[in-house]
Amino acid sequence: MRGLVTVRTTELTSGDLHTGVLDQLGALITSAALAEGDVLKIEQLETRFGVSRSVVREAIRVLESMGLVRSRRRVGVTVAPHGEWNVFDPRIIRWRLDGAGREVQLQSLSELRRGVEPVAASLAAQRATPEQCGVMTGAVMDMAVHGKSGDLTAYLDADVRFHRALLAASGNEMLAALTDVVAEVLAGRTHHDLMPARPNPAAIRLHADVAQAVQSGDPTAAETAMRDIIDEAAQAMLGDSGGDF
Amino acid sequence: MRGLVTVRTTELTSGDLHTGVLDQLGALITSAALAEGDVLKIEQLETRFGVSRSVVREAIRVLESMGLVRSRRRVGVTVAPHGEWNVFDPRIIRWRLDGAGREVQLQSLSELRRGVEPVAASLAAQRATPEQCGVMTGAVMDMAVHGKSGDLTAYLDADVRFHRALLAASGNEMLAALTDVVAEVLAGRTHHDLMPARPNPAAIRLHADVAQAVQSGDPTAAETAMRDIIDEAAQAMLGDSGGDF
DNA sequence: CTGTCGTGATTGATATGACTTTAACACCAC
DNA sequence: GTGGTGTTAAAGTCATATCAATCACGACAG
Numbered sequence: 001m002r003g004l005v006t007v008r009t010t011e012l013t014s015g016d017l018h019t020g021v022l023d024q025l026g027a028l029i030t031s032a033a034l035a036e037g038d039v040l041k042i043e044q045l046e047t048r049f050g051v052s053r054s055v056v057r058e059a060i061r062v063l064e065s066m067g068l069v070r071s072r073r074r075v076g077v078t079v080a081p082h083g084e085w086n087v088f089d090p091r092i093i094r095w096r097l098d099g100a101g102r103e104v105q106l107q108s109l110s111e112l113r114r115g116v117e118p119v120a121a122s123l124a125a126q127r128a129t130p131e132q133c134g135v136m137t138g139a140v141m142d143m144a145v146h147g148k149s150g151d152l153t154a155y156l157d158a159d160v161r162f163h164r165a166l167l168a169a170s171g172n173e174m175l176a177a178l179t180d181v182v183a184e185v186l187a188g189r190t191h192h193d194l195m196p197a198r199p200n201p202a203a204i205r206l207h208a209d210v211a212q213a214v215q216s217g218d219p220t221a222a223e224t225a226m227r228d229i230i231d232e233a234a235q236a237m238l239g240d241s242g243g244d245f
Numbered sequence: 246m247r248g249l250v251t252v253r254t255t256e257l258t259s260g261d262l263h264t265g266v267l268d269q270l271g272a273l274i275t276s277a278a279l280a281e282g283d284v285l286k287i288e289q290l291e292t293r294f295g296v297s298r299s300v301v302r303e304a305i306r307v308l309e310s311m312g313l314v315r316s317r318r319r320v321g322v323t324v325a326p327h328g329e330w331n332v333f334d335p336r337i338i339r340w341r342l343d344g345a346g347r348e349v350q351l352q353s354l355s356e357l358r359r360g361v362e363p364v365a366a367s368l369a370a371q372r373a374t375p376e377q378c379g380v381m382t383g384a385v386m387d388m389a390v391h392g393k394s395g396d397l398t399a400y401l402d403a404d405v406r407f408h409r410a411l412l413a414a415s416g417n418e419m420l421a422a423l424t425d426v427v428a429e430v431l432a433g434r435t436h437h438d439l440m441p442a443r444p445n446p447a448a449i450r451l452h453a454d455v456a457q458a459v460q461s462g463d464p465t466a467a468e469t470a471m472r473d474i475i476d477e478a479a480q481a482m483l484g485d486s487g488g489d490f
Numbered sequence: 491c492t493g494t495c496g497t498g499a500t501t502g503a504t505a506t507g508a509c510t511t512t513a514a515c516a517c518c519a520c
Numbered sequence: 521g522t523g524g525t526g527t528t529a530a531a532g533t534c535a536t537a538t539c540a541a542t543c544a545c546g547a548c549a550g
Contacts, residue, residue, distance in 0.1 A: 017533075041502095051534090055534085057299070057303060058306045065310060065336070071503095072542085073500090073540075073542060076502080085418075085422075086335060086422070088334075089334065111364060111368060115420075116357070118360060119360030170356075172353050173328075173353060174332050177331070261503075286529095288530085296505090297506070298506080316532095317530090319512060319513045319529055319530050321529095321531080
């Protein structure tokens, strides 16, 4: 009978109810709308979201497993300090990218990427299959084509394909799991107009260098070329955004 | 009344019931005792663990949020393909380290670390506070002392303290979140007798170099020195384990 | 006045039964 | 065979009852 009284606010998810509650609470916490130490009562949440106890509890459990909240008897559900968050949880990353902390999150991810991708390149040079090499070189060719034509969307797509293949070829599942992170960084750069109107040919060449080094099984060359890619991108973003300097 | 009938097997956790179920199921899945595609029925799990639906459901929800299982109506809870696992989830890492896959997991973590720590060093050189520098240099001194005396346990402790401080000083929460990972790699090396009986003095010097570079605000030097640390460790493990070669 | 102990109130944790929704599967008509 | 349709297993949701922890507060001894 609860559903008749309380209008279910912001029916974001068509699927399971707990997902909706989870998403909303997660977004609130990660956006600091709920600050560390804030206390939630399960009963409040039931009425607030117009769902039953089971649903709220399941959402809370998941939030707890992400380290976002802690649940204690007689006290309630309290928002945990940032230091306890599982900041690698894809949902948390997503919430922060979608919320106010987008810039900060992208900064963190970029720094992480700078460490991860060179290692992935090095490992890929030792482990990549011919198929994976093919995907990479194909992606580089597409980058060249769309870079020349100035189609930034298609360029981004090829770029993501390249990095996805590289991370997969690293043969390390943890590195591979960061594919979405890297893709997000690349996309963020494009969508924030931090890309030059026409991609730097040098960047494309560097991608080709990586592909070449991976294919010929040269870990060191692959690693340094990949580091150059990231440094080049950083340079491009620091310089004028739009010119070809 | 269920509790009177079914003996609660392996009461591993003193705390919440769902944690116990979660741990057991998680360990089973990550150890491949439950393979991809295997199907679990909630009702089965109720009787198997001697707990109520609420408890099972909450555990399943968390497993689902980790990407270990997927729950679908009319079919049950199925073990998800490895590619969907949130391999950065601390619990998953823990389960794998404690289970049969320990070696593989440590290998993944080592490779990840090789990418992460140099970046962390670079960032720390730009952001570390004097206090953090103090902790690092103090840790290096302890490493020197215990290294000379051959007390590997105390050496490990100082080593972990050093790397913990460095990652924290990076000012990047994602890098900082990998502290436990790095600590685990370092500990694994010691506990698997992959350390020389007496730590290489060169390794200690490299740690000092990093601390020095961080303190003087030299990102490049910090990064390369950190890379040297990791390469040295790899060398030491490849070489004879015990001698001073 | 202070500290200890007991007791009640508050809130999460668990158990359970009833009902709803989804979708796999089988059956039937064509 | 192809396609529509009904059956039904299993998860999803709701509501309620009871258990258990623990915090607040007050009584009481010192």
